[in-house]
Amino acid sequence: MTTEDVLLRADTDGVRTLTLNRPKAYNSMTVELKERLLAALREAAADTSVRAIVLTGAGKAFCAGQDLKEHVGLLQAGDEAPLRTVADHYNPIVRAIVEAPKPVIAAVNGPAAGAGAAFAYAADLRIAASSATFLMAFAGVGLGPDSGASWTLQRLVGYGRAAELMLLGRPVDATEALRIGLIAEVVADEDLTAKAHEVAAQLAAGPTAAYAGIKRTLSLAAESTLAEALAAEDAIQTALGGTADHREAVEAFVGKRKPRRLRG
Known part of the structure; x- marks a missing residue:
């Protein structure tokens, strides 16, 4: 395993696991993490030795979405970078997940909110720990959806349910997520890593x-x-x-x- 500050990478059995590694901040996305994740996804997609990709988070959360402390700080400093982050970071990250020429599995180990939830929606398969929750938090901060959530979520659960979750900002726990087709499987928290790798390794051995x-x-x-x-x-x-x-x-x-x- 190699540590790249905010991102961990591990290769086993043809599977590359990318772990968002800001556990104290619930793996919220700073500019640095967004840039590293995008580069890592593109590298994994191009590496012929990598035949499946797992995306997960360190600690108790999968990803809380945008790091709002950094976001507000940049805006207060007059930096317009936050206004470009959808085009510069989130859109390319989601395209890298969706367009990767190999399976991408989201191992959702805890809360996934905003862009973090959207990353999971963009994956080909979603396996969740029993403690996982999904939250479309955009309206709560006066924003519309980004990171492809308007496209992916309604394709997973239908227009009406997607509208409800986005307009009301209602969290969905793992049990409900399984029932409405948002995820493929729920496992105990302690079993998530092994289960995600098992499925990814099965795909890595395939065509x-x-x-x-x-x-x-x-x-x-x-x-x-x-x-x-x-x-x-x-x-x-x-x-x-x-x-x-x-x-x-x-x-x-x-x-x-x-x-x-x-x-x-």
Whole structure:
């Protein structure tokens, strides 16, 4: 494991775990942490030895969203950087999660609020500790949603529920999050790290190119007509049909054996 001040990185079994590491501040996002997280996500996406990514937080929180102390301090100093942070940081971070050509798992170890919750929504899978909560806190500070939450949340739970959670700023605990489809699984707090790694390692051992194709197809279909979605499926399926992973998987199925992953 290497420590980069506010961000921890660990590689095991083809899985890169990125841990937000400001536990005393509930892993709230400073400019430094945003820049380091964005760089780390892009690096993990480009590294062929990394086949799955886990995003989690240190301590008792996943991520409390924007560090408002830094935000107010910069505004009071006349620095306009906070007004650019959505374009400079949050939007690129969410795109890096969504567009990563490999699975991204959010291991939500505690409260996730604002942009922190939005990072979890942007992940491909969300596994939560029983102590996890989700809060769309934007209206409480006089702001609208950012970090893609307006796009991701309603696709997970529907427009009506997303509007309720954003307008009322009502926290959602892990039990409710599972019931409404916001997360895939709830585990005991002490089991979260192992469970997230187990799922990520399973994905890391699978056909990465196919996973990238699935992610791309789903993203395209979410904002396209049926005809456009069918065309995208055709194009991506044709490309995947030429990969070594596909040939090996088909041969293994016919031969009634477990496939070897060739990563190509």
